[in-house]
Amino acid sequence: xxxxxxxxxxxxxxxxxxxxxxxxxxxxxxxxxxxxxxxxxxxxxxxxxxxxxxxxxxxxxxxxxxxxxxxxxxxxxxxxxxxxxxxxxxxxxxxxxxxxxxxxxxxxxxxxxxxxxxxxxxxxxxxxxxxxxxxxxxxxxxxxxxxxxxxxxxxxxxxxxxxxxxxxxxxxxxxxxxxxxxxxxxxxxxxxxxxxxxxxxxxxxxxxxxxxxxxxxxxxxxxxxxxxxxxxxxxxxxxxxxxxxxxxxxxxxxxxxxxxxxxxxxxxxxxxxxxxxxxxxxxxxxxxxxxxxxxxxxxxxxxxxxxxxxxxxxxxxxxxxxxxxxxxxxxxxxxxxxxxxxxxxxxxxxxxxxxx
Ligand code: UD1
Numbered sequence: 324x325x326x327x328x329x330x331x332x333x334x335x336x337x338x339x340x341x342x343x344x345x346x347x348x349x350x351x352x353x354x355x356x357x358x359x360x361x362x363x364x365x366x367x368x369x370x371x372x373x374x375x376x377x378x379x380x381x382x383x384x385x386x387x388x389x390x391x392x393x394x395x396x397x398x399x400x401x402x403x404x405x406x407x408x409x410x411x412x413x414x415x416x417x418x419x420x421x422x423x424x425x426x427x428x429x430x431x432x433x434x435x436x437x438x439x440x441x442x443x444x445x446x447x448x449x450x451x452x453x454x455x456x457x458x459x460x461x462x463x464x465x466x467x468x469x470x471x472x473x474x475x476x477x478x479x480x481x482x483x484x485x486x487x488x489x490x491x492x493x494x495x496x497x498x499x500x501x502x503x504x505x506x507x508x509x510x511x512x513x514x515x516x517x518x519x520x521x522x523x524x525x526x527x528x529x530x531x532x533x534x535x536x537x538x539x540x541x542x543x544x545x546x547x548x549x550x551x552x553x554x555x556x557x558x559x560x561x562x563x564x565x566x567x568x569x570x571x572x573x574x575x576x577x578x579x580x581x582x583x584x585x586x587x588x589x590x591x592x593x594x595x596x597x598x599x600x601x602x603x604x605x606x607x608x609x610x611x612x613x614x615x616x617x618x619x620x621x622x623x624x625x626x627x628x629x630x631x632x633x634x635x636x637x638x639x640x641x642x643x644x645x646x647x648x649x650x651x652x653x654x655x656x657x658x659x660x661x662x663x664x665x666x667x668x669x670x671x672x673x674x675x676x677x678x679x
Pocket of ligand 1: 333334335361362363364367388389419420421422452453531562563605606
């Protein structure tokens, strides 16, 4: 029996793990889940396991927060022990977090095969810790499971084509399934006539990237722009945003801004479906908005999910002064294309692992 150890640690990875864990069970794979403990708050961790019916982690390393070097180093040491004991056929790592890089390194150093899910994404922005994590993980891994054609092209350009497989995006699997559960009939509502087009609908926002939160002037300008939007803005507050806003003396409750705690996954999907639009710097939320047919404004100079920009459903607003015009733009007239697969990526992930 093929044995796979999935290593996860941060909120978006639990979302991706949900359909993969289910597909592993369906295929009779001996699947173990190792949680690094990078995210540990109930709202950022356990709630995802409960809401998405993910089996409880077999191991939780409880590494917690720290500087990049300390956090990644602590995970590397702890994961080496776990992987040496488990000796899986595949160590499966997800996305671009410090947990991903630590697990990939721990496995290859003891000659265990590594598969990278969500391989080939590139922002080409080397200020982002995620960019180092994903590039280094791609080049360490033995099997690269790419979500899109664009990701496949990046991998081919870096000489990694022979070990790359296009499987689609597992977030599509889970976003569509949860949307079906929380808002049946949602597929008919994308477009200005849908729920989100109601004059009363507000925006959903998240801001958590260090580049946006860690400089007082920039964070102040972003909050000012959100507070000035013409409809209510539900701002789901990541712990870093709460800490920096308090440190810089920037109130989160003002103007249109309505700060709320981080949302559980089904609540976030429902909030997106009920919204006039999304304003975010999160990769996952940009893509969820696209998959669910709501316009997104991305508060970053670039995105690794370039497909979302193609038909106007996502728009970059690197300058906070550009947020208002972008967020209130008319909804794109055309339908969205389907660059992220058909919602059956997790089964293809498992098939690729069993093949490999
Ligand atoms: C991590 C990922 C990022 C992803 C995000 C999803 C890296 C480099 N970044 O960023 O790609 O978009 O997860 O949310 O891996 N904290 C808590 N409770 C927790 C966890 C963290 O309060 O459960 C606080 C701590 O003060 C911590 C800070 O949040 O220092 C940041 O957490 P960290 O794990 O460093 O990364 P994220 O910013 O969440």
